[in-house]
Amino acid sequence: MSTSTPTVVLVHGAFADAAGWFGVINELQRHGIPVIAPANPLRGLASDAAYIASVAAQTAGPVVLVGHSYGGAIITVAGTTENVVGLVYVAAYILEEGESLGDLQGRFPATALVSSLKQWTYPVEGGGLAEEVSITEEAFPAVFAADVSGSVVKVLAASQRPLAVSAFTETASAAAWRTKPSWAIVAGADQAINPEVERFGAKRAGAVTVEIEGASHAVAVSRPTAVADLIRDAVRATS
Template sequence: MPPTPTVVLVHGAFADTAIWFGVVAELHSHGIPVVAPPNPLRGLAADAARIASVAAQIDGPVVLVGHAYGGAVITVAGTADNVVALVYVAAHVPEEGESLAELQGRFPAAGPAGGLRRWSYPVPGGGEGVEVTLHVEAFAAVFATDVSAPVAEVLASCQPPLALAAAEEKATAAAWRTKPSWALVAGADRVIAPDAERFGAARAGSTVVEIDGASHAVTLSQPTAVARLIRDAVHAVS
């Protein structure tokens, strides 16, 4: 019997690895090995190289799962030799040569443009870069409408920033052209327009599940459904 693929969970912007808490528990309960590395959120090429390195150091096949901006990361990182499938969860699914800004611009979401706070940070060699988070007071209404208020408040305070340059970088590969993919569309997403999620999934030929009323934080509000889709991908390639 071939080995069960290891699932590598890649978070997106404005949330860290905690976004996968319930999903990891569900996958573990079904005997599926899981790794959830931190995504640096510094730039698409650098972040994809980091995740591809993680995948390459895992013995056996890997299923990459990306939430939000993490979808763009796995699209590039998924060209690693041992990656056998991709799963997109309320995610960007770019084409090779396409930036997130271009993709997002085709399908404006209900947020978060008005709710972004800009920060500066030092970059190697001197100078400053720009990174963004969601305004704390806007976080629940934009990111987590179906998550309890106390949890949304904690998430808002703990969100990691995304380097603004990441949105302008063009994807250097589209692993979905050669790897099978699955996608979950969050029907009430206000960070990435549901139409953008549907478009990307259709273009990639993904097997699609849609959850009406699910927010961008679907991994927290619907962990069983998210884990079920990931299990479908794992079983399909096992």
């Protein structure tokens, strides 16, 4: 790959960490594509997007942002960063400016995720407590990773990172897909985000869309080659 090859920045979503990109990273590195997978703070849309924007801005050369799940909302805002040249959405929320996760989700039937969340609290500045949610251990396999082997699912469930509840109501301050090219993967058997939500967002953004039949929300874990192939398309198109 030439020096103008964009660096791929992989942004994980809620109830996951950057290790979920393992297979995708391996595929991209095998093809000589530079890639980093930062830890997403999961504390709120504005602050998380500001963090990912800062990662992109400090990365030399062009960047393709890839967002899974809630990470899609983050790259929609962070993607306005000057050196971001493309956006790839993986089983993700693709928000419009002024829209929240709750707004977009509310247009479509709810998934099993809604009734499978466990609430926690965490300390915030000033001595107060804020709420966050994770997926219950019992529900995690069916909701998040139905097409992933049992032993791997147990590790994913144990290592999941909760999302601040405030992230569901914060609205997107920008929609980078209005000015940057985009690609999207719809996970056909997603039980965390209704596939209709993914299709709607991708169509609205004018994204080049691939649907993977039978894929769970953890499509980057279960189908890393397919996910990496679409990211490679985005890299080639923006190089």
